Amino acid sequence: MSPATYLKAIGDREIAWISRYATPKASQDSSSVSESQNTPDSHIDLYQRFLKVAPYIFPAEEELVTSHIWHWDLHASNIFVNEDYEITGVIDWQDVWAGPLFREARQPKVIDYNGEMLQQPPDNYKDIQDEEEKAHVDAQVEKSVVLQTYETQTRVANPAIHEVFHIPHGLTRRQLITFATNTWDGDIIPFRQSLIRIARFVMSSGLLLTIVY
Numbered sequence: 001m002s003p004a005t006y007l008k009a010i011g012d013r014e015i016a017w018i019s020r021y022a023t024p025k026a027s028q029d030s031s032s033v034s035e036s037q038n039t040p041d042s043h044i045d046l047y048q049r050f051l052k053v054a055p056y057i058f059p060a061e062e063e064l065v066t067s068h069i070w071h072w073d074l075h076a077s078n079i080f081v082n083e084d085y086e087i088t089g090v091i092d093w094q095d096v097w098a099g100p101l102f103r104e105a106r107q108p109k110v111i112d113y114n115g116e117m118l119q120q121p122p123d124n125y126k127d128i129q130d131e132e133e134k135a136h137v138d139a140q141v142e143k144s145v146v147l148q149t150y151e152t153q154t155r156v157a158n159p160a161i162h163e164v165f166h167i168p169h170g171l172t173r174r175q176l177i178t179f180a181t182n183t184w185d186g187d188i189i190p191f192r193q194s195l196i197r198i199a200r201f202v203m204s205s206g207l208l209l210t211i212v213y
Contacts, residue, residue, distance in 0.1 A: 004058070007177065011047045011050050014047050014181075015044050018044055018184055022040040022043070034188075036192075037187070037188045043183050046183070046192055046195065047183075057177065058102055058103075063101070064101055065101060065102050067100060068101045068104050069096055070099070070101075070104035070106075071090060073109065074109055074110060078090060101160060102167070105164040113147045115140060115143070115144075117144045117147070118137070118140045119141070121137060176191070176195065
């Protein structure tokens with residue numbers, strides 16, 4: 001199955017399900033978030049647009065889209081090490097599945113950090129009197145060092161993973177796939193917003209702008 005076929009299967013599945021089973025909620029139902037959320041045609045329209053951009057979502061490099069098994073919940077409680085700091089086991093595999101590397105890859109929770117990088121304490125660190133502020137700086141430095149170490153080691157040990165993490169607008173492209181999986185029982189707005197971001201930032205093709213808007 002090609003990456004484009006994989007995405008087409010998602011779009012076709014959702015269109016088929018919504019066309020057959022999606023029933024608009026009564027207007028007095030407070031769970032109806034918006035008119036578009038409650039209108040099957042609005043979902044189907046977005047999925048049809050999704051199918052048009054699907055061939056452009058995955059990167060072209062074959063090694064970045066081949067099928068991989070990825071553990072989605074790596075954190076300290078799920079990793080066992082021995083006295084020599086060697087990994088001896090990993091648990092909690094129930095949500096694992098095989099999919100394109102670009103779709104699966106994500107930073108492990110143990111090093112997940114999106115804040116400002118700070119490799120060492122600031123020059124005025126010793127002058128900080130507030131213990132809470134100092135603890136925040138300590139945590140920022142620790143997370144920055146761990147993330148930098150992970151990035152450096154990954155670049156050497158697994159270049160494909162490193163490349164996936166640095167694909168332009170990679171997060172937006174992956175989020176689009178995630179939000180496409182169930183808009184009717186979930187939320188149509190993130191899916192629509194991701195399509196708009198794809199049109200604005202990911203691709204420079206005028207065709208994509210026409211597709212989404």
